[in-house]
Amino acid sequence: MLEGKRIVLGVTGGIAAYKACELTRLFKKAGAEVRVVMTENAAKFVSPLTFETLSGNQVNTDSFERAWEIGHIALAKWAELMVIAPATANVMAKISAGVCDDLLTTTVMAMPCPVLIAPAMNCVMWRSAANQANVETLRRRGFFFSGPETGSLACGDADVGRMAEPAEIAACAEDVLNPKRDFEGLTVLVTAGPTREMIDPVRFLSNRSTGRMGYAIAEAAERRGAKVVLVSGPVELPVPAGVQLVPVVSTQDMFKAVTENAKTADVVIQAAAPADFTPESVSSQKIKKTGADMSVRLVPTPDIAKTLGENKRPGQILVAFAAETENALENARGKRTRKNADLIVVNDVTRPGAGFAGDTNIVSILFENEETEYPVMSKRAVAGVILDNVQRGLVCRSRRS
Secondary structure, X not given: OOOOOEEEEEEOOOOOHHHHHHHHHHHHHOOOEEEEEEOOOHHHHOOHHHHHHHHOOOOEOOOOOOOOOOHHHHHHHXXXXXXEEEEOHHHHHHHHHOOOOOHXXXXXXXXXXXXXXXXXXXXXXXXXXXXXXXXXXXXXXXXXXXXXXXXXXXXXXXXXXXXXXXXXXXXXXXXXXXXXXXXXXXXXXXXXXXXXEEEEOOEEEOOOOOOHHHHHHHHHHHHOOOEEEEEEOOOOXXXXXXXXXXXXXXXXXXXXXXXXXXXXXXEEEEOOEOOOEXXXXXXXXXXXXXXXXXXXXXXXXXXXXXXXXXXXXXXXXXXXXXXXXXXXXXXXXHHHXXXXXXXXXXXXXXXXXXXXXXXXXXXXXXXXXXXXXXXXXXXXXXXXXXXXXXXXXXXHHHHHO
């Protein structure tokens, strides 16, 4: 899908710069033409000669290099896509503020084509208010992002901030250059994240959902042309560009928001993990530790999926999720019937590489009379698979009508 595409790869000064070598190789293997721009600090991690050998082109590092053409303008006119990998907090701050003090930042400023950013930094730096404001600014301006992922960082922490793997960035580049628009004219409602059921003003019941799967689906649906409404519980994720966010806290809040927005949705994808039970009563004051045994009586929360199934409109597609710890497929089959869902996405959260908090998932999708198991994939890739199956459902529904 990258055959003949012209890609400018920007490499900045982070330890993940070594991964950009593999990314260059993948782009070339896919048939793309690659020209590399390096910052001065990037060249301290990886030699420009390495990228020249892998790309087959001279590496650009100096804004004042003598040539018959102006470097950053020539690169901007030539490129169909610019990828910055790794992208440090420093370079994202410069781009956000419009600072142009080296060849890479001046090239970005002149770029008329899409720019894909693959951040890489320490988890504290990633979460800092300044960096998050810069990320939000760049998203609003139409920059694309791949990652960051969660994993081992150079500093020894195991947290968010790790650069996405080269294969993931290359796949994202393909999506940017060859976007599907098969959801244009459709409204897709996505739920994501956990809910919180309050016990007292400072304590609540919840679960381990981070919202990453739902946010990946919302972002993918928006890229494929859909109008996307994202009903999300409390998470620490940036809102995908172009997506309408409806924040909620409790399962009752989510029930109200989802049932209201489902009235106009063509597709409802229920990736959230709402609580099944809530305290029968909530203390108005913090419950003190007195030494006595304490019990909390729980009552069921509203069944969002069941309600949607009972009120499904003709032509509407409902996608349910089943996170299981045993008998995954058997339990998912029963849930699909009970909830009147068209598709059900099931995973065994006890399997390595699946479930909550990670960047990957292992799912099976039950659709029509098919049960398809997929290998471990990034949640972004899983989102694409889910939407492909939804599109099949829409086509089948259209033919039957």
